[in-house]
Amino acid sequence: FWLNSMTMRDICVKGLVERNLPGYAIGGLAGGESKDSFWRVVAQCTAALPEDKPRYVMGVGYPLDIVVCSALGADMYDCVYPTRTARFGTALIPEGVLKLKHHAMAEDTRSIDPSCSCMVCKTYTRAYIHCLVTKDAMGSQLVSYHNLYYMIKLSRDLHTSIIEGSFPEYVTALVH
Known part of the structure; x- marks a missing residue:
């Protein structure tokens, strides 16, 4: 059977x-x-x-x-998603993903995510990281750092919203 x-x-x-x-x-x-x-x-x-x-x-x-x-x-x-995707020059951002190998990033002077307080976002521009991810392994390391920071913050925010009893509101704000 x-x-x-x-x-x-x-x-x-x-x-x-x-x-x-x-x-x-x-x-x-x-x-x-x-x-x-x-x-x-x-x-x-x-x-x-x-x-x-x-x-x-x-x-x-x-x-x-x-x-x-x-x-x-x-x-x-x-x-492995946060680091695997970083190896391909893709950063996690609130809107989804940012493909840093894309030619449009070559002259973009903004940080990966202006709302992110990680060391990478506070220090480097998209253009600089674009240059690195297209030519040097250091780019993948920086994007990995950012992606892990992003995921840790997401996890922390989820945890906090559950503890504070605001999980439904947090999720609603996150997906809109």
């Missing part, structure tokens, strides 16, 4: 919860499924896992996915 993947997840989650583990990992995702399917699986798993234990979703790195998974009850994530 054949069980669908959602039924199999229910069986697995039930078995894990019965073991009373110190925390739980949700995996087997972020491999090309639709966002809707991905979020449904996270919702299914987090709904069945204890709220008083950490719920970790493996391989989640896109900012929107982190926000949605947090809303669904996940607590932790990991992913």
